[in-house]
Amino acid sequence: MSELADLSAVDLVDAYRSKKLSPVEVTEAVIARIDASEPKLNALWAYDPAEARKAAKASEERWAKGEPLGAIDGVPVTIKENIATKGTAVPLGCAAVSLTPATADAPPAARTREAGGILLAKTTMPDYGMLSSGLSSFHKLARNPWDLSANPGGSSAGAGAAAAAGYGPLHIGTDIGGSVRLPAGWCGVVGLKPSAGRVPINPPFIGRVAGPMTRTVADTALYMSVLSQPDARDTMSLPYADLPWLDLDRDLKGLKIGLWLDAGFGQSVTQETEQAVKKAAQLFADAGAIIEPIGPFLTREMIDGLDRFWRARGWEDVSRLSPEKQAQILPYIFDWIKTAENFSGREVYTGFAQIDAMRNALHAALSGYDFILSPTAPTASYPAEWASPVNDPQKPFEHIAFTVAVNMGGQPAISLNCGYTSGGLPIGxxxxxxxxxxxxxxxxxxxxxxxxxxxxxxxxxx
Structure with a gap:
């Protein structure tokens, strides 16, 4: 029974259509997987198996009539806890946040329900989504299924862990600097950061997107056919485009692909990571693509400026809280953003201006290339108890060098597994x-x- 939890969403929908499987038995299998694994993994928030069973029964009845709601009817799903679902509180991973039930589904949750997805739970995240870690002042420490002493990454920490552990096939995270791709890389799953505005979200913000986290590219494409449906609440969304999401075949011959191994700032890429990415590039070359090295094009000034702006943005919110509430925030986060208390307007503005600098640098780097290949992160995962790979609140972004510019530029990017370290941890x-x-x-x-x-x-x- 538990093996049903490992089936892809594409296979599940085919099995429901042919009546070889029922959403009820699949949901029971996923619940059994969660109940066995979750005490160690801590990936979920607001887990509601009873409600999932009711939704699965309704889906079973629709399939029996040949009337599925949509492309993922009956498929088990988790949703990151900062994506509102009606009636469920949104703690943002932080003990200082009031547990007020959301009054409506945010766009990704609404599209998921409308298409028949079976919502099992929300997934955990660190305080305010400000860490690439499973550490949180509100949730239990989330861990990496490949090694429970390792970090799943973040801020879509629970989503990455849940996908790797087989808590059903479809999961969704959010990403403003790498928060889908980093945990995807560290957990060995597929994580897509769509083009800015491709998946409507609420509230929208510069660089912030929601994207699928799955075990296969086909499942990511299937979920995108659902998540990309329009929603007027996102004032920054793209015009809706009916894209051929499931048409995934392509000839690689003649594609020009840049190989980017030095970001220009941040942690050095480890030898194991570099070798794995180079081997991946060679596979593309063997298939007829043209691979050319790309030199570093980001700078320390860019990331330090963005760091200043994000500190100021965080402090503006947190400074309004009472001292008692501030004391409940994860110390790593509070120590980081409190440094913005005396920033000048010039310091904040020049930091904000680095968003344009990053965007322009990445657009220039892509000029003349169809795609760029890079490591998802410079290193494999790190200790579960750490807040970041360097665990220093005054050096918070050394590990996002390859991911953050894509948020600022708005381009689509995906992480998927390309190898393993000598210790068995995935490399993205x-x-x-x-x-x-x-x-x-x-x-x-x-x-x-x-x-x-x-x-x-x-x-x-x-």
Whole structure:
């Protein structure tokens, strides 16, 4: 029974259509997986198996009539806890946040329900989504299924862990600097940061997107066909485009692909990570793509400026809280943003201006290339108890060098597994596409999926 929890969303929908499987038995299998693994993994918030069972029964009845609601009817899903779901509180991973039930589904949750997805739970995140870590002042420490002493990454920490552990096939996170791709890379799953505005969200913000986290590129594409449906609440969304999400075949011959191994700032890329990414690039070259090295194009000034702006943005919110509430925030986060208390207007503005600098640098780097390949992160995962790979609140962004510029530029990018360390931890490959070319990124990722060596079995936590 528990093996049903490992089936892809694409396979589940086919099985429901042919009446080989029922959403009820699949949901029971996923619940059994969660109940066995979650005491060690701590990936979930607001887990509601009773409600999931009711939704699965309703889906079973729709499939029996041949009347599914949408593309993912009956497929188990988790949603990151900062994406509002009606009736559930949104703690933002922080003990200082009041537990007030949301009055409506945010756009990704609304599209998921409308398409028949079976919502099992929300997934955990660190305080305010400000860490690439499973550490939180509100949730229990989330861990990496590949090694419980390792970090799943973040801020979509629970989503990455849940996807790798087989808590059903579809999960959704959010990403403003790497928060989908980093945990995807560290947990060995597929994580897509769509083009800015491709998936409506609420509230929108510069660089912030919601994106699927799954075990296969096809499942990510299937979920994108649902999540990309329009919603007027997102004032920064793109005009809706009926894209061929499930058309994933492509010939790689003649594609010009840049290989980016030095970001220009941040942690040095480890030898194991560099070798894995180079091997991936060679597979593309063997398939007929033209691979050319790209030098560093980001600067310390860019990331330090963005750091200042994000500190100021965080402090503006937190400074309004009472001292008692401030004391409940994860100390790492509070110590980081409190440094903005005396920033001048010039310091904040020049920091904000680095968003444009990053955008322009990445657009220039992509000029003449169809895609860029890079590590998702410079290193593999790190200790579960740490807040970041360097665990220093005054050096918070050394690990996001390859991911953050893609948020500022708005391009689509995906992370998927390209190898393992000597200790068995996954290594992520990032594929960056031209602006709005979400389909191209998915197709290139699917091509790599078919070319890469056989993957290791998924971890069993229980």
């Amino acid at each position: 490959l990032q594929i960056i596409g031209q602006q709005f070319d979400d389909i191209g990124v998915l197709r290139l990722a699917r091509a790599f999926e078919t070319m890469r060596p056989q993957q290791r079995p998924w971890p069993k936590v229980a």
